[in-house]
Amino acid sequence: MxxxxxxxxAVFALRGNWMxxxxxxxxVIIGIAxxxxxxxxxxxxxxxxxxxVSGLGSNRLDISGGSGVGGGGVRLxxxxxxxxxxxxxxxIRKEIPEVQYVAASLRGGTQVVYAENNWSTQWQGxxxxxxxxxxWVIANGQPFDARDYTGAAKSVILxxxxxxxxxxxxxxxxxxxxxGRVPFTVVATLKPKGQGGFGQDQDDLVVVPLETARxxxxxxxxxxxxxxxxxxxxxxxxxxxTYAQGEVEALLRQRHRIQPGDDDDFTVRNxxxxxxxxxxxxxxMSLLLGAVAGISLIVGGIGIMNIMLVSVTERIREIGxxxxxxxxxxxxxxxxxxxxxxxxxxxxxxxxxxxIVGALLVGKFGALPVALNGKVVGLAAGFSIxxxxxxxxxxxxxxxxxxxxxxxxxx
Amino acid sequence: xEAPAPRxxxxxxxxxxxxxxxxxxxxxxxxxGVDLRIERGEFVAIMGPSGxxxxxxxxxxxxxxxxxxGTYRCDGVDISTLxxxxxxxxxxxxxxFVFQGFNLLSRMSALENVAMPMGYANxxxxxxxxRAQAALDAVGLTSRAQHRPSELSGGQQQRVAIARALIxxxxxxxxxxxxGALDSRTGEEILSLFKQLRDEDHxxxxxxxxxxxxxxxxxxxEMRDGELHAAxxxxxxxxx
Numbered sequence: 001m002x003x004x005x006x007x008x009x010a011v012f013a014l015r016g017n018w019m020x021x022x023x024x025x026x027x028v029i030i031g032i033a034x035x036x037x038x039x040x041x042x043x044x045x046x047x048x049x050x051x052x053v054s055g056l057g058s059n060r061l062d063i064s065g066g067s068g069v070g071g072g073g074v075r076l077x078x079x080x081x082x083x084x085x086x087x088x089x090x091x092i093r094k095e096i097p098e099v100q101y102v103a104a105s106l107r108g109g110t111q112v113v114y115a116e117n118n119w120s121t122q123w124q125g126x127x128x129x130x131x132x133x134x135x136w137v138i139a140n141g142q143p144f145d146a147r148d149y150t151g152a153a154k155s156v157i158l159x160x161x162x163x164x165x166x167x168x169x170x171x172x173x174x175x176x177x178x179x180g181r182v183p184f185t186v187v188a189t190l191k192p193k194g195q196g197g198f199g200q201d202q203d204d205l206v207v208v209p210l211e212t213a214r215x216x217x218x219x220x221x222x223x224x225x226x227x228x229x230x231x232x233x234x235x236x237x238x239x240x241x242t243y244a245q246g247e248v249e250a251l252l253r254q255r256h257r258i259q260p261g262d263d264d265d266f267t268v269r270n271x272x273x274x275x276x277x278x279x280x281x282x283x284x285m286s287l288l289l290g291a292v293a294g295i296s297l298i299v300g301g302i303g304i305m306n307i308m309l310v311s312v313t314e315r316i317r318e319i320g321x322x323x324x325x326x327x328x329x330x331x332x333x334x335x336x337x338x339x340x341x342x343x344x345x346x347x348x349x350x351x352x353x354x355x356i357v358g359a360l361l362v363g364k365f366g367a368l369p370v371a372l373n374g375k376v377v378g379l380a381a382g383f384s385i386x387x388x389x390x391x392x393x394x395x396x397x398x399x400x401x402x403x404x405x406x407x408x409x410x411x
Numbered sequence: 412x413e414a415p416a417p418r419x420x421x422x423x424x425x426x427x428x429x430x431x432x433x434x435x436x437x438x439x440x441x442x443x444g445v446d447l448r449i450e451r452g453e454f455v456a457i458m459g460p461s462g463x464x465x466x467x468x469x470x471x472x473x474x475x476x477x478x479x480x481g482t483y484r485c486d487g488v489d490i491s492t493l494x495x496x497x498x499x500x501x502x503x504x505x506x507x508f509v510f511q512g513f514n515l516l517s518r519m520s521a522l523e524n525v526a527m528p529m530g531y532a533n534x535x536x537x538x539x540x541x542r543a544q545a546a547l548d549a550v551g552l553t554s555r556a557q558h559r560p561s562e563l564s565g566g567q568q569q570r571v572a573i574a575r576a577l578i579x580x581x582x583x584x585x586x587x588x589x590x591g592a593l594d595s596r597t598g599e600e601i602l603s604l605f606k607q608l609r610d611e612d613h614x615x616x617x618x619x620x621x622x623x624x625x626x627x628x629x630x631x632x633e634m635r636d637g638e639l640h641a642a643x644x645x646x647x648x649x650x651x
Binding site for chain 2: 009317326404408
């Protein structure tokens with residue numbers, strides 16, 4: 001029996017029981033649509049993570065001041081005590097060659113005023129390497145020079161959002177703005193980075209030299225001399241990251257005179273580790289979503305197998321007759337396999353259409369990121385074919401192995 | 412048609428034996444060494460009560476089963492060495508079946524039922540429709556081609572079944588109680604159709620328990636306890 005003939009016979013058989021065929025297909029439709037939606041959500045989340053990774057830079061370590069124990073034994077968050085100093089940063093720079101960039105920093109919030117415009121934003125008081133570590137690029141103007149850093153110059157670099165809010169289309173470079181009550185000269189603006197991995201606006205900031213921040217902006221807060229909130233490190237080669245982290249921890253414990261067994265008064269965060277953990281979590285989530293979708297596809301497949309087995313039993317005389325007039329076991333197997341494949345293929349096509357619509361809807365109205373691509377659709381198509389083959393094979397084989405004499409004797 | 416030349420045997424069995432559940436306590440010897448020779452253009456009846464082994468013999472002649480021992484040559488082909496797939500091919504070429512219950516597929520029209528076996532012979536579709544229509548014409552059902560089996564009388568259904576059995580032009584027509592479900596007048600019509608086919612050089616083998624039906628054949632055999640005996644006189648029939 002040639003292919004077209006097998007197909008025609010299968011279509012005929014399915015039409016004869018179209019309600020049953022449609023319901024059986026529904027199992028596959030749901031399964032395939034679920035696979036597409038779930039995998040799209042998984043991939044969307046993964047893409048989000050990838051964006052986060054590229055935004056943070058993966059070769060960096062961040063040291064923040066120690067978590068402390070305040071009055072009444074309340075544990076305070078990391079960075080709540082000023083245990084780090086500029087000297088710590090200098091020591092790391094000097095003694096750990098794997099560390100390529102070192103930048104101590106302070107930060108806080110302030111009001112930025114230009115003419116009648118004002119804008120509430122974050123300031124960062126930084127050392128020179130801070131721009132490299134955070135991959136900031138000057139859009140317009142000049143970066144701070146050495147004298148800005150050493151002389152605590154009242155120079156400021158504006159993030160894109162701040163520049164837009166205060167100056168609009170005007171060029172801010174050379175203008176004077178006030179941070180709180182202190183006038184600063186704008187020396188440059190930063191190239192925009194856009195939204196960060198956690199959804200925040202990364203461009204909503206102003207940057208000043210570290211010493212300027214200490215003297216002019218930290219203001220009322222009485223800081224210990226040389227204290228900083230954070231030291232950011234850029235490690236030259238990614239494979240040195242863990243080693244460098246160990247060295248940095250050892251060096252700081254020594255400098256802070258922390259006895260073996262005592263808690264550190266600082267915290268080193270390895271962004272790569274955080275990202276890796278998060279990636280792993282996402283991967284696990286994708287896997288779980290995929291598994292749920294896969295299970296619904298298996299349930300659909302079992303539906304096909306069930307109906308095909310019923311069909312074989314119901315049509316046992318037809319099978320016997322077809323065998324008697326000259327259909328071989330191969331012909332019978334092909335016929336039933338074609339019916340199962342047709343159910344799952346029709347289900348697959350409708351399921352793919354429904355899945356694409358579903359994924360687009362989730363992307364539009366749901367809170368989840370969605371990445372739909374041809375690979376997902378191809379995968380779903382492959383699954384639907386595999387489902388028909390896998391779950392159709394056993395009933396088809398059973399039909400083909402019937403003894404025509406027995407089959408014809410059935411009522 | 413009356414050529415006296417040596418005729419070819421289309422069915423030839425030698426010491427054909429069939430044992431069910433061999434080697435167990437339930438062992439049944441259904442056929443004890445059957446020798447049968449039927450030539451092209453013969454109309455032969457095989458009679459016997461149920462349990463006599465006639466169904467077993469029919470299944471063997473129809474290539475649905477293989478013998479335990481002995482040989483069966485179906486139009487010259489020894490079937491004992493064939494697997495299920497090869498036997499199916501042989502049935503396609505050599506055997507047309509007619510059953511007591513017609514066994515038409517209820518969702519198909521008469522024409523589609525008749526055309527169905529040609530699908531397995533890879534006959535082109537338009538050729539199939541043409542041949543199926545011609546076959547229905549030959550059994551006098553020209554106007555019934557598009558009717559479903561449920562819209563046909565028993566006699567008409569059996570004619571459709573005969574047209575189907577002959578559609579791949581097999582040398583052997585094997586009819587198992589073909590008149591069993593029909594009234595006697597319709598049965599007579601079917602039997603005269605068989606005679607007509609015999610005259611057209613088909614070989615017709617009729618399996619029946621009814622002596623009156625068997626009497627229409629040229630030669631009659633009787634199965635008794637797995638053994639085949641030539642019935643002496645065809646017209647010994649009504650012995651009720």
